[in-house]
């Protein structure tokens with residue numbers, strides 16, 4: 054047998070892209086008309102600008118994984134800003150830790166704070182029939198509590214929910230736009246059901262069911278027990294909205310809020326249906342939603358599995374890939390893998406995607422803001438659908454730092470603030486230290502934190518007061534602040550301090 058050399062045109066050869074390892078998708082799959090795609094950064098291998106375009110992908114859902122500080126939120130912020138410019142896409146962020154607040158406020162968006170005056174009635178119908186919503190409520194409690202193990206309790210809960218809607222004159226198979234019942238009504242129905250039970254055992258089961266609901270109606274914990282103050286119809290059309298859940302007292306409460314919002318939006322968007330020419334109306338972001346990103350029954354997973362059925366894209370971000378259900382990885386149209394540290398985490402991602410050793414070695418080398426991106430193209434392709442991206446080319450989304458005090462808030466333009474710190478006498482390292490404290494806390498710190506730092510650098514109280522005055526703090530704000538600081542240092546209650554003396558100690562270091 055002979056090996057016969059074949060004549061081959063160089064253009065044919067180059068199309069095989071033998072020299073690129075791994076081959077990137079061809080340019081036409083990466084580049085897009087800037088008015089049609091969202092630019093993120095350039096590819097590492099061929100330096101081609103990468104534009105994310107949902108029309109090329111199997112679905113618009115995105116997952117982002119990476120250690121803390123890898124640049125997930127930065128990427129999401131850049132992405133949402135540009136998606137809004139390009140397609141007018143609105144965004145609703147379900148924010149577990151409150152890290153998007155100042156960015157959303159400064160970009161002119163709206164922040165809704167659960168635990169601080171925003172309520173969501175768990176029995177809200179959000180356009181659904183009571184019979185549908187009852188199923189969803191039971192399913193949410195099934196995921197978040199262990200009620201699923203007690204089928205008899207689940208049945209009592211369903212019965213009480215049904216009675217509560219009926220009592221308010223709802224027809225179970227029809228959506229009606231009127232005030233639905235609240236959790237207290239469901240508890241009342243359970244009390245009634247308990248009375249009608251013949252055996253002690255059954256009475257106990259109903260009582261158990263009541264116990265499960267009680268924490269949600271307790272004063273101070275009743276975030277889901279009043280008529281909704283949040284109107285989902287309007288907040289999904291408002292540009293950028295952040296739902297800050299970090300003030301809620303437990304992970305269960307945060308998850309219940311997240312899951313409920315998803316359940317309700319999913320039904321709303323199902324009516325609209327998917328069509329690429331309608332564009333992409335909304336992104337729903339779930340950052341660190343670990344509890345609801347893992348459970349098989351969670352709507353987060355159903356939405357991703359169902360792909361293009363809805364007129365919105367989901368963005369699921371997490372520090373820990375093992376907190377994200379494998380179905381999310383294997384079904385999302387786009388997966389951003391950012392810096393990962395632990396072997397377990399890397400193995401989890403790799404077992405869902407099956408990439409080469411080369412890609413694995415690239416993941417090991419990722420720096421802040423860089424990503425390995427998996428793209429699920431809508432059409433069948435014969436090229437690699439993994440790209441290596443340089444540091445996300447973001448526009449500095451936040452240019453302000455915020456100082457918070459009791460009942461006050463001051464914004465400082467970042468660069469100017471840095472200059473002022475330098476003029477005040479801080480060295481470069483100290484300026485960096487102050488700035489990173491801001492960055493670690495969503496660009497917002499308490500003024501006492503800043504004063505403590507300045508004192509640690511060796512500045513005396515009177516110098517600090519002069520600085521604060523220059524920064525624009527008013528006398529009426531400064532005195533209570535320093536007296537509070539002094540009280541804290543002396544470990545005494547507020548009322549006992551009658552005179553505040555501001556005097557400088559010797560400067561310790563500079």
Ligand SMILES: Nc1ncnc2c1ncn2[C@@H]1O[C@H](COP(=O)(O)OP(=O)(O)OP(=O)(O)O)[C@@H](O)[C@H]1O
Pocket residue numbers: 119120121122123124125126127128152372421422423444445446447492
């Ligand atoms: N592409 C980038 N270009 C410039 N700075 C970046 C980039 N990505 C991240 N950073 C900076 O790195 C820091 C951490 O980024 P970010 O808050 O996005 O991390 P994260 O992955 O969301 O972390 P966490 O899991 O703790 O929320 C921020 O100060 C951010 O400004």
Ligand SMILES: [Mg+2]
Pocket residue numbers: 125126127152340
């Ligand atoms: Mg983050």
